[in-house]
Amino acid sequence: MPSALPDGEPVPSDGSLPDHALAGLGERPFGFYVHVPYCATRCGYCDFNTYTATELRSSGTVASQETYADNLIAEIRLARRVLGDVELPVQTVFLGGGTPTLLPARDLVRMLAAIRDEFGLAADAEVTTEANPESVDPAYLSELREGGYNRISFGMQSARPHVLTLLDRHHTPGRPEACVTEARAEGFEHVNLDLIYGTPGESDDDWRASLDAAIGAGPDHVSAYSLIVEDGTKLAARIKRGELPMVDDDVHADRYLIAEEALAAAGYAWYEVSNWATTPEGRCRHNELYWTGADWWGAGPGAHSHVGGVRWWNAKHPAAYAQALAEQRTPAQGREVLPTEDRRVERILLELRLREGCPLSLLAPAGLRAAERALADGLLDRAAYASGRAVLTLQGRLLADAVVRDLVD
Numbered sequence: 339m340p341s342a343l344p345d346g347e348p349v350p351s352d353g354s355l356p357d358h359a360l361a362g363l364g365e366r367p368f369g370f371y372v373h374v375p376y377c378a379t380r381c382g383y384c385d386f387n388t389y390t391a392t393e394l395r396s397s398g399t400v401a402s403q404e405t406y407a408d409n410l411i412a413e414i415r416l417a418r419r420v421l422g423d424v425e426l427p428v429q430t431v432f433l434g435g436g437t438p439t440l441l442p443a444r445d446l447v448r449m450l451a452a453i454r455d456e457f458g459l460a461a462d463a464e465v466t467t468e469a470n471p472e473s474v475d476p477a478y479l480s481e482l483r484e485g486g487y488n489r490i491s492f493g494m495q496s497a498r499p500h501v502l503t504l505l506d507r508h509h510t511p512g513r514p515e516a517c518v519t520e521a522r523a524e525g526f527e528h529v530n531l532d533l534i535y536g537t538p539g540e541s542d543d544d545w546r547a548s549l550d551a552a553i554g555a556g557p558d559h560v561s562a563y564s565l566i567v568e569d570g571t572k573l574a575a576r577i578k579r580g581e582l583p584m585v586d587d588d589v590h591a592d593r594y595l596i597a598e599e600a601l602a603a604a605g606y607a608w609y610e611v612s613n614w615a616t617t618p619e620g621r622c623r624h625n626e627l628y629w630t631g632a633d634w635w636g637a638g639p640g641a642h643s644h645v646g647g648v649r650w651w652n653a654k655h656p657a658a659y660a661q662a663l664a665e666q667r668t669p670a671q672g673r674e675v676l677p678t679e680d681r682r683v684e685r686i687l688l689e690l691r692l693r694e695g696c697p698l699s700l701l702a703p704a705g706l707r708a709a710e711r712a713l714a715d716g717l718l719d720r721a722a723y724a725s726g727r728a729v730l731t732l733q734g735r736l737l738a739d740a741v742v743r744d745l746v747d
């Protein structure tokens with residue numbers, strides 16, 4: 339089951355924002371995230387805010403996929419009212435899930451058209467959708483491309499059948515690679531493959547084979563995430579019962595090194611700890627917008643937004659979300675104004691994971707002492723440090739979470 343949302347402060351029923359949040363709107367990059375909370379089946383490791391038809395039926399609610407795009411479009415119109423008529427061309431749009439491609443392609447195109455109609459898209463806007471490899475075909479991809487999508491991200495995870503089975507993934511090995519070819523043929527400029535390493539039962543060789551298969555397909559972007567065992571998932575329960583082994587940190591570190599070696603040799607450069615691209619243009623600009631504290635509106639159940647230091651989040655369940663919009667209320671359920679100190683800490687947390695690193699001037703005295711130690715231990719780059727930035731070395735990327743924890747002190 340998806341994890342719980344924070345409480346936060348109440349949000350006015352029209353969703354209006356304080357003036358200080360709206361100040362400077364349009365001077366910072368602005369993006370749109372659209373959450374699609376449906377999956378055909380739930381993968382045993384995933385605690386994202388997503389629901390299968392069976393889960394929706396058993397909760398006794400009618401939150402139908404058929405009307406989803408209409409609700410979402412109602413929220414896009416609400417966003418325009420809340421943000422006012424300031425010039426706000428959208429730089430990036432990202433449809434994530436769940437499985438956006440479980441909806442008909444025309445719904446994805448309609449949602450994008452509503453964003454374009456209300457806000458306008460920047461001339462070079464990046465428009466991405468996530469897709470499960472088993473849920474698309476050339477006709478579907480063609481409709482998306484014609485409707486304005488220019489980037490697509492496929493959840494490949496692994497090339498090994500036994501790893502896919504353990505993860506409850508239902509595509510056949512080889513299908514994600516074929517998706518890359520199909521997406522390119524339909525004219526998608528940018529294509530990503532998502533991989534997972536550290537699945538119980540995966541060997542180093544399995545991981546190398548997955549990397550080789552992904553690289554061989556020729557996407558211009560690869561994301562590689564270690565498998566997180568989330569509380570409350572089927573995977574966590576199986577590990578707790580002793581049915582599956584817990585994979586230790588050393589294995590994750592070894593797999594990361596294998597990934598870096600294979601990807602770098604094939605011309606992929608890291609630009610965030612878990613993300614590699616063949617060119618600067620191939621980087622995911624939408625994620626960069628999150629990592630650099632820009633403004634974005636997150637539409638859909640459970641989606642988070644951030645505008646000018648105010649963060650808010652929508653009701654999680656698709657039925658509660660639909661109900662709010664049907665009653666002409668904001669679906670936002672809580673919000674918080676980020677204190678300056680929290681914003682500083684957040685900047686360190688996010689920017690330190692980037693290839694450009696974070697300015698040393700962001701660090702408090704204790705954080706600076708920790709940075710000196712990390713430098714002495716070879717976890718931070720000497721040349722970057724001398725020019726005033728904390729940038730992780732390869733060794734530092736292996737221990738990124740620990741380094742970040744120390745530097746935010």
Ligand SMILES: C[S@@+](CC[C@H](N)C(=O)[O-])C[C@H]1O[C@@H](n2cnc3c(N)ncnc32)[C@H](O)[C@@H]1O
Pocket residue numbers: 383384385386434435436437468469470492493494495532533534563564565566567568
């Ligand atoms: C939430 S999914 C949404 C897109 C699509 N449904 C898919 O699975 O590719 C986005 C990515 O998050 C990854 N993910 C979800 N739960 C994870 C976990 N516990 N550990 C690592 N990656 C995870 C998925 O494998 C997927 O590649």
Ligand code: SF4
Pocket residue numbers: 376377379380381384385386388435436437470493
């Ligand atoms: S398909 Fe993606 S979003 Fe759906 S359960 Fe699996 S990992 Fe989560």
